[in-house]
Amino acid sequence: MKIASRAQLTGVVISALPILFMLFIAACARPLPDGVTELVYATPYSPGHPFSRADQTWMRFVEDRSEGSLRIRPSWSGALISADQSMTELRHGVIDIGLITPIYVRGGTHLIRSQSGFYSGVDKFEEQVALYRCLAASSAQFDSELEGLRILAVQGGSLPGIVSRDKPISRLSELRGMRIRAPSELLNVLDELGADPVSMPMGDVYSAMAKGVIDGVVAPPDTFRALHFAEIARYFLMLAVPRGAYPARAISEARWNELSPAHRQILDDGIEVWEAALAMETATAADEGLEFATASGVDIRIVSPADQRTFESLYLRHAAQNADALSRFGIDGRRVFDIARASIDADGRISCRAPL
Numbered sequence: 001m002k003i004a005s006r007a008q009l010t011g012v013v014i015s016a017l018p019i020l021f022m023l024f025i026a027a028c029a030r031p032l033p034d035g036v037t038e039l040v041y042a043t044p045y046s047p048g049h050p051f052s053r054a055d056q057t058w059m060r061f062v063e064d065r066s067e068g069s070l071r072i073r074p075s076w077s078g079a080l081i082s083a084d085q086s087m088t089e090l091r092h093g094v095i096d097i098g099l100i101t102p103i104y105v106r107g108g109t110h111l112i113r114s115q116s117g118f119y120s121g122v123d124k125f126e127e128q129v130a131l132y133r134c135l136a137a138s139s140a141q142f143d144s145e146l147e148g149l150r151i152l153a154v155q156g157g158s159l160p161g162i163v164s165r166d167k168p169i170s171r172l173s174e175l176r177g178m179r180i181r182a183p184s185e186l187l188n189v190l191d192e193l194g195a196d197p198v199s200m201p202m203g204d205v206y207s208a209m210a211k212g213v214i215d216g217v218v219a220p221p222d223t224f225r226a227l228h229f230a231e232i233a234r235y236f237l238m239l240a241v242p243r244g245a246y247p248a249r250a251i252s253e254a255r256w257n258e259l260s261p262a263h264r265q266i267l268d269d270g271i272e273v274w275e276a277a278l279a280m281e282t283a284t285a286a287d288e289g290l291e292f293a294t295a296s297g298v299d300i301r302i303v304s305p306a307d308q309r310t311f312e313s314l315y316l317r318h319a320a321q322n323a324d325a326l327s328r329f330g331i332d333g334r335r336v337f338d339i340a341r342a343s344i345d346a347d348g349r350i351s352c353r354a355p356l
Helices: 006-028 050-065 086-091 110-115 125-138 141-145 184-192 202-210 253-258 261-295 305-329 333-342
Strands: 037-042 070-075 097-099 149-155 161-164 179-181 196-198 216-219 235-238 246-252 299-302
Touching: 050 070, 050 261, 086 097, 086 149, 086 246, 110 141, 110 184, 110 305, 110 333, 125 141, 125 149, 125 261, 125 333, 149 253, 149 261, 179 202, 184 196, 184 305, 202 216, 246 253, 246 261, 261 299, 305 333
Parallel strands: 037 070, 037 097, 179 196, 179 216, 235 299
Antiparallel strands: 097 246, 149 246, 161 216, 161 235
16 A cells, blocks of 8 residues: 655645635635624634623624624634724724724824723722713713724723732832833833833733743733733732723724614613623633632732822822823813813712813
8 A cells, every 4th residue: 555645645735725715715605694694703812711701791692682683703812803903903894893902002092092091099890981981971082083983892990910920029119120011001100110111912911921021011810810821920919000991892883884773773782781791701800810820829919008009199190191291182181181080989989070
């Protein structure tokens, strides 16, 4: 019996590729049943991530409420969408619905990026979302920055701490010289504390920290499990870093306009469902992340009350400065900042109001 050589086998596989590709295209192009509309949803996260579990709850709601006439086809793990260009990709019709991250977009979302630093004193997901809606209603700039998109969910989150690779941190002074990935509203705060802050999408952090490009990241505890940070980081400082809300799921305006009124209503009804699922999954993931980090041997430390107060004071001062700096773009950021501070009571509850 003659055994085929590796070259011959390779030739067989290569020659079969066009056939396999055509079969794949044919499967994708299979027409939908009459009366059924399909929307493609894309996210940079894997199916098992807490955000994706919430996405799947929303998908089931949409298909159940529509009795199967509106289907969601998911694309996971960044196959069709990127973290820093998601809004542009959505506007250009790469996908129908997507997870968007306007706080990481390189340009065009000046107020949305800055307002995420106005939330000091708000630690509950639902109140974060309520404050975002209050601020979004106060300035037409939000709609301008979201032009071409219709928002399907606003997202808050667990309060982050500082995950570090090799260096234990117990005091703010120990951040000096550390290269730390942080959201934009914290860059100046960390810089004043002597750190070397950098901005990058969360999806790039594992690789950067594993290679030693960065020393740590401002992140909530769920990342030890959901993003596998327990594999590459040994320490976690429980510093209550305020967390802002932002629009996080959207459909392109063009695709929205193509939908029937009944399907639009289902997507509108799904906003509450999606946000509730995100709140539940986020809280569960934070608890599970801390448990997982402890079981994995991560050294967990708590910052002193004095350092916590120092951090919050710096945070608010820089938030006000960031708000004022928006004037160079013709944006009245100070007014939005003042509304945010006037709308937060001593218990972190939101009652939307104009400043006195």
